[in-house]
Amino acid sequence: MVQIQNTTEPALQGLAGGPRRESRLALLWKDIKKSKHYYIMMSPYMIIFFLFTVIPVVISFGLSFFYFNMLETPRFVGWENYSRLLLGDDVFMIALKNTFLFAVITGPLSYIACFLFAWLINELSPFVRALMTLVFYAPSISGNVFFIWLIVFSGDSYGYLNGFLMKIGVLLEPIIWLQNEKYILAIIIIVQLWLSLGTSFLAFIAGLQTVDQSLFEAAAMDGIKNRWQELWFVTLPSMRPQLMFGAVMQITASFAVAEVSIALAGFPSVNYAGHTVVTHLMDYGTLRFEMGYASAIATILFGIMLGTNMMTQKLLRKVGE
Amino acid sequence: MTLYTRVIGALRPPKRLNRSFAVSFMLFALLLAFGSFMILPLVYAVNNAFKPLDELFIFPPRFFVRNPTLENFTDLAVIMGNSWVPFTRYVANTLLITLVGTAGHILLASAAAYPLAKFRFPGSGMLFKIVVLSLMFSPHVTAIPNYLVMSQLGWINTQAAIIVPSLAFSLGLFLMKQFMEQIPDALIEAAKIDGANEYRVFWQIVMPNVKPAWLTLMILQFPALWGTDGGNFIYSENLKTLHYALSQIIQGGIARAGVGAAVALLLMTVPILLFIISQSSVIQTMATSGMKE
Numbered sequence: 001m002v003q004i005q006n007t008t009e010p011a012l013q014g015l016a017g018g019p020r021r022e023s024r025l026a027l028l029w030k031d032i033k034k035s036k037h038y039y040i041m042m043s044p045y046m047i048i049f050f051l052f053t054v055i056p057v058v059i060s061f062g063l064s065f066f067y068f069n070m071l072e073t074p075r076f077v078g079w080e081n082y083s084r085l086l087l088g089d090d091v092f093m094i095a096l097k098n099t100f101l102f103a104v105i106t107g108p109l110s111y112i113a114c115f116l117f118a119w120l121i122n123e124l125s126p127f128v129r130a131l132m133t134l135v136f137y138a139p140s141i142s143g144n145v146f147f148i149w150l151i152v153f154s155g156d157s158y159g160y161l162n163g164f165l166m167k168i169g170v171l172l173e174p175i176i177w178l179q180n181e182k183y184i185l186a187i188i189i190i191v192q193l194w195l196s197l198g199t200s201f202l203a204f205i206a207g208l209q210t211v212d213q214s215l216f217e218a219a220a221m222d223g224i225k226n227r228w229q230e231l232w233f234v235t236l237p238s239m240r241p242q243l244m245f246g247a248v249m250q251i252t253a254s255f256a257v258a259e260v261s262i263a264l265a266g267f268p269s270v271n272y273a274g275h276t277v278v279t280h281l282m283d284y285g286t287l288r289f290e291m292g293y294a295s296a297i298a299t300i301l302f303g304i305m306l307g308t309n310m311m312t313q314k315l316l317r318k319v320g321e
Numbered sequence: 322m323t324l325y326t327r328v329i330g331a332l333r334p335p336k337r338l339n340r341s342f343a344v345s346f347m348l349f350a351l352l353l354a355f356g357s358f359m360i361l362p363l364v365y366a367v368n369n370a371f372k373p374l375d376e377l378f379i380f381p382p383r384f385f386v387r388n389p390t391l392e393n394f395t396d397l398a399v400i401m402g403n404s405w406v407p408f409t410r411y412v413a414n415t416l417l418i419t420l421v422g423t424a425g426h427i428l429l430a431s432a433a434a435y436p437l438a439k440f441r442f443p444g445s446g447m448l449f450k451i452v453v454l455s456l457m458f459s460p461h462v463t464a465i466p467n468y469l470v471m472s473q474l475g476w477i478n479t480q481a482a483i484i485v486p487s488l489a490f491s492l493g494l495f496l497m498k499q500f501m502e503q504i505p506d507a508l509i510e511a512a513k514i515d516g517a518n519e520y521r522v523f524w525q526i527v528m529p530n531v532k533p534a535w536l537t538l539m540i541l542q543f544p545a546l547w548g549t550d551g552g553n554f555i556y557s558e559n560l561k562t563l564h565y566a567l568s569q570i571i572q573g574g575i576a577r578a579g580v581g582a583a584v585a586l587l588l589m590t591v592p593i594l595l596f597i598i599s600q601s602s603v604i605q606t607m608a609t610s611g612m613k614e
Contacts, residue, residue: 028443031442031443032442032443034442035436035440035442035443037436037518037519037520038436038440038442038445038519039436039442041432041433041435041436041519041520041523042432042433042436042437042448044429044432044433044488045429045430045432045433045488045489045494046433046448046489048429048485048486048488048489049452049455049489049491049494051470052467052470052485052486052489053455053463053486053489053490053491054451054455055466055470056463056466056467056470057455057458057463057466059463059466059469060458060462060463060465060466063462063466070465117352117355120348120349120351120352121352123345123348124349130597130600132352132356133600134593134596134597134600135356135359135360136355136356136359137596138359138360138362138363139359139362141544141589141592141593141596142362142363142366142589148361148362148365194358194359197359199492199541202537202540202541203496203499203534203537205533205537206500206533206534206536206537207500207533209533210500210503210530210531210533210534226341227344238503241498241499241500241502241503242499242500244499245495245496245499248453248456248457248495249456249492252456252457256459278459278461281459281461281462282461285461285462285464286461291462291465294461294462295462297462298458298459298461298462301459302457302458302459305457306454306457309457
C-alpha cells in the first residue's frame with residue numbers, strides 16, 4: 001500500500017501547482033530519499049552479499065573468457081572456452097545428458113514429494129508432526145550418511161540388495177551395481193530422491209503453518225467438499241510464495257547433482273556413466289586447474305538453471321486457478 | 322498427556338471440516354511406510370556407534386547392534402584428552418562460528434527481506450533478482466575469486482572469513498522474503514498509523530509473524546556452520562573447529578573405526594537436538610498474533 005503513496009504523491013504535487021517540470025532524475029532521487037530507511041535496513045546484508053557472492057560470481061563469469069591456470073596471468077581467449085566446450089568436448093555432452101536426465105526425473109518428483117509429505121504431516125497432531133518432520137528430514141540432517149547406500153549396493157553377494165535378490169532366487173550371481181553402466185544412473189537417482197526432502201520440505205512445513213486457518217472454514221461454508229479441493233483452491237494459492245521458493249531450490253539442487261554421484265560411482269565414474277555437469281566442472285576446476293574452462297561450464301549450467309526456473313515460474317502462476 | 326493418547330490423537334483429524342477417518346488412516350499408513358524408509362540412516366548411525374570393533378567389521382555388515390558397548394565413546398574421550406590443542410578450544414571455536422553466524426544471518430537476512438517483500442522502491446526488484454540468480458551459480462567456481470577477496474581484506478586465517486560471508490547467504494533472504502509476502506499489508510499499515518516507525522514495525526509486527534520462517538532458517542543454517550572445518554581460510558590449529566578435530570580422529574584409519582562411528586553420532590546429535598527444540602516451539606502458536614484480516 002505504501003508503494004501507492006510513492007507513486008501518487010509527485011502527481012498530487014503537480015496538481016497543486018508545485019514544480020511541474022521535475023526531471024525524472026529528481027523524482028527518482030525523491031523516491032530514494034523517501035525509502036532511505038529501507039536502504040539502511042538492507043545495507044548490512046547487501047554489502048556482505050555483494051562482497052562475497054556477487055563479486056566472486058562476476059569475476060568467475062569474466063574468467064570464462066580467459067585461459068587461467070592459477071599460476072600464469074590470465075590470457076584472453078574470447079569465446080574459445082565455449083566453442084571448445086560445446087563443439088569439441090564429448091564428455092561434456094555425456095555430462096549434459098546425464099544432468100538433464102537427473103533433473104527431469106528428480107526435480108519434479110522431489111518437488112511433489114516435498115509438498116505432499118509436508119501437507120500430510122501438517123494434518124497430524126503437533127507432537128506427531130514434529131516427530132514425523134524429523135523422520136523425513138533425517139537424511140538431510142545426518143550429513144554423509146549416504147555411505148549406507150554403498151553397503152546396500154555393494155557388488156558382492158554380501159551387499160544387502162544382492163544378498164536379498166539371491167535369496168529370493170531372482171539372481172544367481174551378484175551384480176556389481178556401481179560399476180555397471182546400466183545401473184549407475186538409476187541408483188544415483190534413487191539416492192538423490194531419498195536425500196531430496198531438504199530445504200523446500202522445511203519451508204513447506206513452515207509455510208503450511210502460516211496459512212490463515214479461517215480460510216478453511218470459509219471455504220467449507222462456500223462448498224468445498226473434500227481435502228483435495230481444499231488443497232487446490234485454498235492451501236496451494238495461499239502458499240504461492242513458498243511454492244516459488246521450493247521450486248527454485250529444487251531445480252537448483254537437481255541440476256547440481258555431484259556429491260552423491262562421486263560418493264557412489266566414484267570420480268570419474270565407469271565410462272562417465274554417472275558424470276554430471278558439476279563433476280565435469282570439478283574435474284577442470286580442482287584437478288586440471290583450468291579455471292577459465294571451469295567458469296565457462298558454470299556459466300552454461302547457470303543459463304540452463306535460469307531457463308528452467310523461468311519456465312517453472314510460469315507454470316506455478318497457474319496454481320489454484 | 323501420555324504418549325499413547327498423543328499418538329491416537331494424531332490419527333483423529335483435528336478440528337477441520339471435510340475429513341474422513343478412512344482416508345486419514347490410509348494417508349497416515351502411507352506416511353509411516355515412507356517414514357520408516359527415510360529414518361534408516363539415523364538408526365544405522367546410532368547402531369554403529371554402539372558396536373564393538375568385531376561387529377563393525379563383520380561381513381556381511383549387520384544393521385543392528387548385537388552386543389552394545391560404550392567402548393567407542395570412552396576411547397574417544399581418551400583421544401580427546403591427549404590432543405595437543407585443548408579440546409574445549411575446538412568447541413569454543415565452533416560455538417562462536419555457529420552461534421554468531423546463525424543469529425547474525427537470521428537478523429541481517431530478515432532485515433533485508435522486509436523492505437523487499439513489502440515495498441517497492443528504486444532498485445528493489447533488481448536487488449531481489451540478483452539474490453535469486455546467485456542461488457543458481459555453482460559454488461565450485463567462486464571458491465577461488467572468494468579466496469582472492471578474503472586475502473585482499475586480510476581475513477585469511479581469521480574466524481571472520483567463515484562468519485562474515487555466512488551472514489549473507491542468498492538462501493536466507495529469499496526464504497524470509499517469501500514468508501513476509503504473506504503478511505497482510507493492512508497489518509503493517511495499522512501499526513504505522515498507530516505511530517510505529519519502520520524499525521519497530523519490522524521488529525514487533527513482522528518478525529513475530531514469520532517465526533516459522535526464521536526457525537526454519539535456523540535449522541538450515543546451524544548444521545551448515547556446525548559442519549564447517551574452516552575450509553580454505555583457516556590454517557592455525559587453535560582456530561580450527563570441532564568438525565575438523567573430529568575428522569582428524571576419523572582419519573586415524575581402521576583402528577579408529579569405532580571411534581569414528583561415535584564421532585559421527587556426536588556430530589549428528591547437536592543439529593537434531595536443535596531441530597527438536599525449535600520444532601516444538603513452532604507448534605500451533607502461529608496465526609494467532611493479529612494475522613487475520
